[in-house]
Amino acid sequence: xEWPFFIIFGLGMLISSLLVITRRNVVHAxxxxxxxxxxxxxxxxxxxxxxxxxxxVLIYAxxxxxxxxxxxxxxxxxxSMAERQWQRQKxxxxxxxxxxxxxxxxxxxxxxxxxxxxxxxxxxAALNAYGGNTEAFxxxxxxxxxxxxxxxxxxxxxxxxxxxxxAKREI
Amino acid sequence: MVPGEYYLALAGLVFVIGGIGVLTRRNVIMILMSIExxxxxxxxxxxxxxxxxxxxxxxxxxxxxxxxxxxxxxxxLALIISLNRRKATLNVDEINILKW
Numbered sequence: 684x685e686w687p688f689f690i691i692f693g694l695g696m697l698i699s700s701l702l703v704i705t706r707r708n709v710v711h712a713x714x715x716x717x718x719x720x721x722x723x724x725x726x727x728x729x730x731x732x733x734x735x736x737x738x739x740v741l742i743y744a745x746x747x748x749x750x751x752x753x754x755x756x757x758x759x760x761x762x763s764m765a766e767r768q769w770q771r772q773k774x775x776x777x778x779x780x781x782x783x784x785x786x787x788x789x790x791x792x793x794x795x796x797x798x799x800x801x802x803x804x805x806x807x808a809a810l811n812a813y814g815g816n817t818e819a820f821x822x823x824x825x826x827x828x829x830x831x832x833x834x835x836x837x838x839x840x841x842x843x844x845x846x847x848x849x850a851k852r853e854i
Numbered sequence: 855m856v857p858g859e860y861y862l863a864l865a866g867l868v869f870v871i872g873g874i875g876v877l878t879r880r881n882v883i884m885i886l887m888s889i890e891x892x893x894x895x896x897x898x899x900x901x902x903x904x905x906x907x908x909x910x911x912x913x914x915x916x917x918x919x920x921x922x923x924x925x926x927x928x929x930x931l932a933l934i935i936s937l938n939r940r941k942a943t944l945n946v947d948e949i950n951i952l953k954w
Contacts, residue, residue: 689856696868713883747890747923747927751927762943780870783873784866787862787869842924842928849929849936
């Protein structure tokens with residue numbers, strides 16, 4: 684039953700990411716990126732990470748893409764869309780991309796991805812003890828990852844101040 | 855049941871597509887959006903591994919990656935706005951004052 688959904692959202696993510704990098708119109712590319720993010724959120728739900736799917740839709744598709752669209756609206760993109768869009772090194776970039784994809788393929792084929800059954804079961808049992816993805820997420824975030832959580836809040840403060848100062852007309 | 859390797863393959867493909875987008879586009883905003891594609895591919899990889907190993911670490915990393923992506927998008931777009939005031943271009947090849 685999962686296969687049709689995986690094919691739909693996986694193909695949706697692949698095709699819209701291809702469309703993101705090939706559009707001439709920047710607004711169209713931003714909208715296709717939004718579609719990619721929604722397909723990714725659907726894939727997160729299928730991987731039993733429902734909290735992260737909600738966070739992805741709220742923050743990534745909601746706030747970050749809104750920021751992109753606002754900036755596209757603020758600066759005039761019309762002249763940039765009439766120029767040549769692609770760099771001269773697209774053949775070299777294509778070769779490097781194909782090499783990277785081949786390397787991923789080789790690692791996927793040759794790798795052993797199934798962990799030992801005992802550790803996987805113990806980890807799954809510890810996870811289900813919390814009663815759901817959000818609860819497990821909350822417990823882990825505020826006990827094991829408390830210090831990164833506080834550091835990230837400091838990072839957000841620095842980014843907020845930095846973005847305001849950088850984009851001001853006169854300091 | 856979809857095996858986890860298919861999610862990894864999909865994430866690898868999206869990562870390569872984002873990488874090609876970074877390397878070949880001239881528009882600064884297109885480059886930033888390709889970086890977001892790469893970050894999303896990495897998020898999908900983390901969550902696939904979290905499911906495959908039954909571990910919570912992968913999902914923890916994803917929340918921090920999303921936060922840092924938001925931070926980087928905000929600062930990068932502020933830089934673009936500030937740069938656009940000086941020279942009204944969105945072409946990365948024309949931003950070359952520091953070139954020797």
